[in-house]
Amino acid sequence: xxxxxxxxxxxxxxxxxxxxxxxxxxxxxxxxxxxxxxxxxxxxxxxxxxxxxxxxxxxxxxxxxxxxxxxxxxxxxxxxxxxxxxxxxxxxxxxxxxxxxxxxxxxxxxxxxxxxxxxxxxxxxxxxxxxxxxxxxxxxxxxxxxxxxxxxxxxxxxxxxxxxxxxxxxxxxxxxxxxxxxxxxxxxxxxxxxxxxxxxxxxxxxxxxxxxxxxxxxxxxxxxxxxxxxxxxxxxxxxxxxxxxxxxxxxxxxxxxxxxxxxxxxxxxxxxxxxxxxxxxxxxxxxxxxxxxxxxxxxxxxxxxxxxxxxxxxxxxxxxxx
Numbered sequence: 001x002x003x004x005x006x007x008x009x010x011x012x013x014x015x016x017x018x019x020x021x022x023x024x025x026x027x028x029x030x031x032x033x034x035x036x037x038x039x040x041x042x043x044x045x046x047x048x049x050x051x052x053x054x055x056x057x058x059x060x061x062x063x064x065x066x067x068x069x070x071x072x073x074x075x076x077x078x079x080x081x082x083x084x085x086x087x088x089x090x091x092x093x094x095x096x097x098x099x100x101x102x103x104x105x106x107x108x109x110x111x112x113x114x115x116x117x118x119x120x121x122x123x124x125x126x127x128x129x130x131x132x133x134x135x136x137x138x139x140x141x142x143x144x145x146x147x148x149x150x151x152x153x154x155x156x157x158x159x160x161x162x163x164x165x166x167x168x169x170x171x172x173x174x175x176x177x178x179x180x181x182x183x184x185x186x187x188x189x190x191x192x193x194x195x196x197x198x199x200x201x202x203x204x205x206x207x208x209x210x211x212x213x214x215x216x217x218x219x220x221x222x223x224x225x226x227x228x229x230x231x232x233x234x235x236x237x238x239x240x241x242x243x244x245x246x247x248x249x250x251x252x253x254x255x256x257x258x259x260x261x262x263x264x265x266x267x268x269x270x271x272x273x274x275x276x277x278x279x280x281x282x283x284x285x286x287x288x289x290x291x292x293x294x295x296x297x298x299x300x301x302x303x304x305x306x307x308x309x310x311x312x313x314x315x316x317x318x319x320x321x322x
Contacts, residue, residue, distance in 0.1 A: 028058035035066065044073040061087055061096055068105065077173075078147040081109045114171035115145035116153060117178035125159035125184055145176055157181045210291045217287050225278050225285065232274035234266075 035050030051067035068083035084106035091099035118130060120142045130137055133154055137146075150173045158164040162184035169179045 024057045028054045028056075028060075028063075031057070032063055032066075035070075039066070039070065044070055048074060061090055061098055065098060065102065068102075072105075072109070075151075076149045077109050078113050078149045081106055081113060081147060084109070112174050113147040114150055114173055115176040116148045116169060116171050117145045117176065118142055118155065119178060119180040121157065121165075121181045121183045123183065125162055128157065128159045128184075130181070131156040131158075145178075155179060155181070157184065159184055161187055163187050210294060213291050217284050217291060220284055222285060224280050225282060227277050229274065229278065231277065232271065234274075 031050050031054035035047045035054060038044070038047035038050060048067065048070040051063055051070055055063045055067060064083045064087050068080040068087070071077070071080035071083070084102045087102035088099060088106060090096070091102060116132075118132070118137070118141070120128060120130070128139075130142065131154075132148075134156075148171050150171050152168050152170050154166065154168055156164060156166045163186070165181060165184055167179065167181075169177060171177055
């Protein structure tokens with residue numbers, strides 16, 4: 001809501017602080033005069049930034065009064081009230097004659113100011129940071145009604161390990177509003193990565209998991225190799241059947257050529273599959289052993305891979321304590 005305010009022009013020039021360097025004081029005075037010209041023309045949106053800039057170079061009482069009046073005109077009564085309070089404190093200390101003007105203006109504004117109360121989330125996470133319109137507010141402000149300008153205010157709450165919560169709250173003139181920040185949600189766990197030659201790759205499994213992974217890979221390798229040995233036995237059996245049918249030199253009679261050739265082909269196919277599976281299983285067993293060996297040693301755990309040969313089959317066996 002736009003409010004009328006009387007801008008205090010005649011009192012400004014004499015309020016410059018003598019302790020400021022000449023060039024800074026001159027710049028502050030130029031910015032102030034530009035702001036005053038915009039104010040006289042009723043261009044408050046242009047006047048306020050000039051008064052703000054002048055105030056940064058020279059925090060004079062007169063500039064604060066004019067900026068407060070400007071804030072009233074553009075609908076920022078809480079910002080204006082805050083400046084009037086600063087002037088009251090300073091003018092009381094220095095016995096400045098503009099004290100009465102600041103007190104009257106602040107008293108007129110205070111009943112119209114909205115109050116915004118922000119309540120922290122429950123439970124409150126460690127490292128909670130609450131921002132209002134991009135400015136971090138002090139923890140002491142939480143749970144307390146604070147004067148704010150009318151209109152929307154953007155609230156953001158964040159904490160390490162949690163997803164930030166953002167929300168807009170509307171402040172209305174002469175009314176109080178409260179907003180309870182909901183519990184923050186834990187942030188999703190992102191797998192760690194390491195950099196190799198400038199490219200991110202998955203981080204290696206923790207050493208605490210290598211033993212289990214190694215045993216799993218090794219047992220899988222043994223299973224694959226065992227299947228390969230079965231195919232090897234099948235290949236040998238098919239070849240023996242072919243020799244029984246066609247003789248040791250595999251020269252078959254005319255009537256048995258087709259059957260003998262089929263047995264030989266089956267034997268070759270089974271032998272090829274056997275070779276592939278045994279090699280793959282052996283590689284997996286070796287990889288499993290490496291993983292187990294490089295895992296943190298524990299005296300109560302051991303693993304050994306030994307050959308097993310009987311009259312009926314041959315293979316590898318994993319023995320140990322886990």
